[in-house]
Amino acid sequence: MPTYADLVKPELLTQPVYQPGKPIDDVARELGLDPDTILKLASNENPLGASPKAIAAAKAAVDQMQLYPDGGCYALKQVLGAKFELDPEQFIIGNGSNEVLELLGHAFIDKGDEAVMGKGAFIVYKLVTLLFGGTPIEISMVDYRHDLEAMASAVTDRTKIVFLPCPDNPSGTANSESDVLAFINSLPEDVIFVFDEAYAEYQDKTIDLRPLIQSGRKVVCTRTFSKIHGLAGLRIGYGYAAAELIQLLNRAREPFNANSVAQAAAIAALQDESFVEQCRFANQAGLAQLQTGFESLNLEYIESAANFVTVNVQDGQAAFAALQRDGVIVRPLAPYGMPEWIRVSVGKPEENERALASLNSFLNS
Numbered sequence: 315m316p317t318y319a320d321l322v323k324p325e326l327l328t329q330p331v332y333q334p335g336k337p338i339d340d341v342a343r344e345l346g347l348d349p350d351t352i353l354k355l356a357s358n359e360n361p362l363g364a365s366p367k368a369i370a371a372a373k374a375a376v377d378q379m380q381l382y383p384d385g386g387c388y389a390l391k392q393v394l395g396a397k398f399e400l401d402p403e404q405f406i407i408g409n410g411s412n413e414v415l416e417l418l419g420h421a422f423i424d425k426g427d428e429a430v431m432g433k434g435a436f437i438v439y440k441l442v443t444l445l446f447g448g449t450p451i452e453i454s455m456v457d458y459r460h461d462l463e464a465m466a467s468a469v470t471d472r473t474k475i476v477f478l479p480c481p482d483n484p485s486g487t488a489n490s491e492s493d494v495l496a497f498i499n500s501l502p503e504d505v506i507f508v509f510d511e512a513y514a515e516y517q518d519k520t521i522d523l524r525p526l527i528q529s530g531r532k533v534v535c536t537r538t539f540s541k542i543h544g545l546a547g548l549r550i551g552y553g554y555a556a557a558e559l560i561q562l563l564n565r566a567r568e569p570f571n572a573n574s575v576a577q578a579a580a581i582a583a584l585q586d587e588s589f590v591e592q593c594r595f596a597n598q599a600g601l602a603q604l605q606t607g608f609e610s611l612n613l614e615y616i617e618s619a620a621n622f623v624t625v626n627v628q629d630g631q632a633a634f635a636a637l638q639r640d641g642v643i644v645r646p647l648a649p650y651g652m653p654e655w656i657r658v659s660v661g662k663p664e665e666n667e668r669a670l671a672s673l674n675s676f677l678n679s
């Protein structure tokens with residue numbers, strides 16, 4: 315009898331699997347801890363939760379959950395269009411921005427195609443490229459920052475997509491606006507530039523690629539409700555680009571990919587600008603707290619523009635295990651080729667303190 319492995323598409327047998335931040339319940343089960351005492355600083359979630367208005371909107375939407383969602387996400391696209399001063403037809407809504415990245419792979423990457431990305435950048439770019447039979451071209455970073463010149467040189471006539479997160483995850487670094495604009499302008503006109511803005515709302519000033527989109531450059535920006543908006547569990551994100559591209563992506567999209575509770579919460583979250591502002595300020599204080607803490611522990615860290623800090627603890631796996639025994643979940647970075655490092659998401663002040671204290675006892679053990 316053949317096994318399923320004999321029948322499956324051969325590429326899938328070598329497809330790497332995404333390793334998510336460890337869930338609280340897994341750690342509680344494995345270590346016999348009370349889940350309520352566990353602190354997760356492993357997936358860059360918002361320690362302040364979601365806007366109370368988003369929570370209320372989600373609860374109200376639950377009352378209608380026997381109905382299919384609006385597959386076209388009309389209301390959410392109206393709000394996005396007004397906010398970005400773009401046509402609502404220029405937005406695609408995804409089950410997380412991860413799905414938008416996957417739709418780009420679906421639509422554009424075929425066997426033999428290449429996609430250029432930073433080595434050690436957010437791993438989903440590589441997974442999506444491999445999933446559709448493409449070849450990831452991974453370019454080493456310099457000082458943990460994307461090397462835009464080397465990435466430009468790696469573009470060939472087989473390149474379909476170039477991925478750039480800004481700020482990057484897990485390094486937390488951000489390329490400058492002038493460097494990014496010069497980079498995009500140096501790309502051939504038939505290469506699609508994907509700008510992953512998962513952490514854009516944490517910036518005082520974001521890099522505005524709308525003029526390039528409107529002028530017809532092949533630029534797609536992706537954003538998420540998982541990070542500053544605190545809706546990671548609902549899985550909703552979006553992309554904005556030329557309406558022509560959005561229409562093509564819609565052909566590859568399943569009809570009801572964004573659920574009704576997520577759509578309602580996302581609208582309310584976008585409209586609660588003061589909550590977003592409050593989270594941005596709290597994050598700046600939390601970043602400073604973690605970075606000052608790492609300095610006093612004499613640890614090398616990468617200056618972050620996002621809501622996490624990546625820090626060199628000599629043995630990331632050992633630190634991860636030790637902190638986990640104290641009920642603090644962080645992210646070991648061996649899967650990103652950084653075995654000495656861990657990534658710590660910004661929590662509330664007392665949570666950051668707890669992570670630093672746990673790290674201190676690990677270092678002294």
Ligand SMILES: *Cc1c(COP(=O)(O)O)cnc(C)c1O
Nearest residue numbers: 410411412436483512538540551
């Ligand atoms: C978290 C993250 C995403 C978004 O994830 P979704 O939850 O799927 O929206 C995208 N890119 C980067 C770099 C991220 O860190």
